[in-house]
Amino acid sequence: MLTKVIEQAKIDRFARWMGHAERIVIVAHVAPDGDAIGSSLGLWHFLNSQDKTANVIVPNAFPDFLKWMPGSKDVLLYDRYKEFADKLIAEAEIICCLDFNALSRIDAMADAIKTAKGKKILIDHHLYPEEFCDITISHPNISSTSELIFRLICRMGYFSEITKQGAECIYTGMMTDTGGFTYNSNNREIYFIIGELLSKGIDKDDIYRKVYNTYSESRLRLMGYVLSQMRVYPDYHAALISLTKNEQGRFDYIRGDSEGFVNIPLSIKDVVFSCFLREDTEKPMIKVSLRSVGTFPCNQLAAEFFNGGGHLNASGGEFYGTIDEAKRVLERALEKFKPLLNAKG
Ligand code: 5GP
Ligand code: MN
Incomplete structure (x- = not known):
């Protein structure tokens, strides 16, 4: 019932x-x-x-x-x-x-x-x-x-x-x-x-x-590439992956190909927060996808730093600027949220 x-x-x-x-x-x-x-x-x-x-x-x-x-x-x-x-x-x-x-x-x-x-x-x-x-x-x-x-x-x-x-x-x-x-x-x-x-x-x-399980070969290779470029921030229990338009072109990127990528860094022991920055193909912006495990409120980080929102463990936002600028904003956000990122639970 x-x-x-x-x-x-x-x-x-x-x-x-x-x-x-x-x-x-x-x-x-x-x-x-x-x-x-x-x-x-x-x-x-x-x-x-x-x-x-x-x-x-x-x-x-x-x-x-x-x-x-x-x-x-x-x-x-x-x-x-x-x-x-x-x-x-x-x-x-x-x-x-x-x-x-x-x-x-x-x-x-x-x-x-x-x-x-x-x-x-x-x-x-x-x-x-x-x-x-x-x-x-x-x-x-x-x-x-x-x-x-x-x-x-x-x-x-x-x-x-x-x-x-x-x-x-x-x-x-x-x-x-x-x-x-x-x-x-x-x-x-x-x-x-x-x-x-x-x-x-x-x-x-x-x-x-x-x-x-119905993706293309190039999508799997793109995933391998994105992960090889991943940045881990051990002091913040966080990881960052990104994808520029140029990289999308190199792997015959089609809409949906990067679906799920943001979850993968969470499979690293002790990583509780993952961020994926992707240059949008239509609008001049960076699409921000955030995921967390446990109590870390990634929606709060999305709202404060990326003009977005969402759920406690899955949120997102948009950033108008370059991917490098977005990375710097993320690093500022990590600093601000460090106590919560280090909290157990
Ligand atoms: P995804 O990372 O799959 O694009 O988004 C995950 C969740 O984050 C969505 O279900 C939605 O709740 C939230 N989200 C994603 N992008 C935005 C955004 O630009 N603004 C707001 N307010 N929420 C978003
Ligand atoms: Mn839903």
């Missing part, structure tokens, strides 16, 4: 909305990850089963290793089909905002969503949600938005309507936001839910392979 995490009144209200609505739009954050796409498609499959006209719209492309997901071909990219997407958003009776906590996280879509007339619901697990929706379902202690989607569907009484395809999407989001159930994954109810998803016929081992 599952604990009732989502407040009953919010579920009842959403169920009422759904009863009256035909056209529903689902939106997730920029540079969508497994949980953004998984939760969106998990909800999309459910809404389809209820004969709703639902559309998933995301600000830009998502990585190739998510393209096997059932329904992924129907996901609309805002940066490519803006006009059509704007029409769908304007006409939607309900807009479901998934896996983000602030309008700034949906980039160019922010205005369209903000001014849309439809009723809005936020379903998310990031800290400090902005108030831009009529219903805000925000649970930072739940490890993925996909898990929240499962809980929402079940609490509305529709477990039986979850299809194998929907279950695959939900499982993918739960798996990717916990690094294959290696962090943020001690809540026993996660495993109850996995049992329920398996009862729908999903092949979790196959999903793992499709997500994590």
